[in-house]
Amino acid sequence: APAEFVQASFAMTQDSMDLDPDLPSNISEEVTSSPPPGTKKQIPQSIIIGVRKGGTRALLEMLDIHPDVAAAATEITIEKTPGYFTSALAPERIRAMNSSIKLLLILRDPTERVISDYTQVYFNRLENHKPVQAIENLLVRNGALNTRYKAIQRSMYDIHMRNWLQHFSLEQIHIVDGNALIQDPLPELQKVERFLNLPPRIISSNFYFNQTKGFYCIRSDGRERCLHESKGRPHPTVNSTVLQQLRSYLHEHNRTFFRLVKRTFDWQ
Numbered sequence: 001a002p003a004e005f006v007q008a009s010f011a012m013t014q015d016s017m018d019l020d021p022d023l024p025s026n027i028s029e030e031v032t033s034s035p036p037p038g039t040k041k042q043i044p045q046s047i048i049i050g051v052r053k054g055g056t057r058a059l060l061e062m063l064d065i066h067p068d069v070a071a072a073a074t075e076i077t078i079e080k081t082p083g084y085f086t087s088a089l090a091p092e093r094i095r096a097m098n099s100s101i102k103l104l105l106i107l108r109d110p111t112e113r114v115i116s117d118y119t120q121v122y123f124n125r126l127e128n129h130k131p132v133q134a135i136e137n138l139l140v141r142n143g144a145l146n147t148r149y150k151a152i153q154r155s156m157y158d159i160h161m162r163n164w165l166q167h168f169s170l171e172q173i174h175i176v177d178g179n180a181l182i183q184d185p186l187p188e189l190q191k192v193e194r195f196l197n198l199p200p201r202i203i204s205s206n207f208y209f210n211q212t213k214g215f216y217c218i219r220s221d222g223r224e225r226c227l228h229e230s231k232g233r234p235h236p237t238v239n240s241t242v243l244q245q246l247r248s249y250l251h252e253h254n255r256t257f258f259r260l261v262k263r264t265f266d267w268q
């Protein structure tokens, strides 16, 4: 198994309740070869910059199947930090660290992402014995959509993308379709292999659909594994009027985002 937990290149500030459940705030994860004792950690050649709840863990684990990503003394070091995409400072700092870095960005339907984000915070709060609220109470304030709710702000992909495009060219950012990765992982991973100039090594038998989990799981090195139970949790049913308000609000942001990245996505 690859070394997984490595000190982040720089710590980003994040909300205490926002974290990936398996990680403290200033730690990011890597899939890399284990360096021989006494040698320094490599600067990553590629970073999964987000988006939080987009499928960053699934993408990292699935790329880990590739021998040149996971095996010792080979090519690529990849790090994942879901909070980078929505961080104002990350683009500039990452460019200062490595201006030729290849950025991987996994995005899913931004409305679904809001609900997933809420669900994660909800379970974190339960675990920490903190009070929880119905999602509608967070989505709506004084009868209108609460666009200051962080989960909604993180789903305004155009705003964050603009910031990245001030520091990186579009060619340096590969966008993985998070909904497509859930439906059928292989084609999305093959596009990533091409983007990273890796020889094609990930194949269809590396994936099998697990009925109980309701998601694809990974088969590699003679092992079968699904993601942690916190990945792929059921979402609450949202009041349909509120859901419609959220969708139509994000629709405009999506259109701007599609123009920025010169590509469209199948988001409802």
Ligand SMILES: Nc1ncnc2c1ncn2[C@@H]1O[C@H](COP(=O)(O)OS(=O)(=O)O)[C@@H](OP(=O)(O)O)[C@H]1O
Pocket (backbone or CB within 6 Å): 019, 020, 021, 051, 052, 053, 054, 055, 056, 057, 058, 082, 115, 116, 117, 119, 120, 181, 182, 215, 216, 217, 227, 230, 231, 232, 233
């Ligand atoms: N194969 C597979 N198995 C399980 N889960 C999968 C998979 N592929 C994508 N996903 C989706 O990944 C979502 C979690 O995203 P992240 O890993 O980026 O979350 S985090 O920001 O790091 O906490 C997670 O969101 P939720 O469904 O809301 O739990 C999943 O929808």
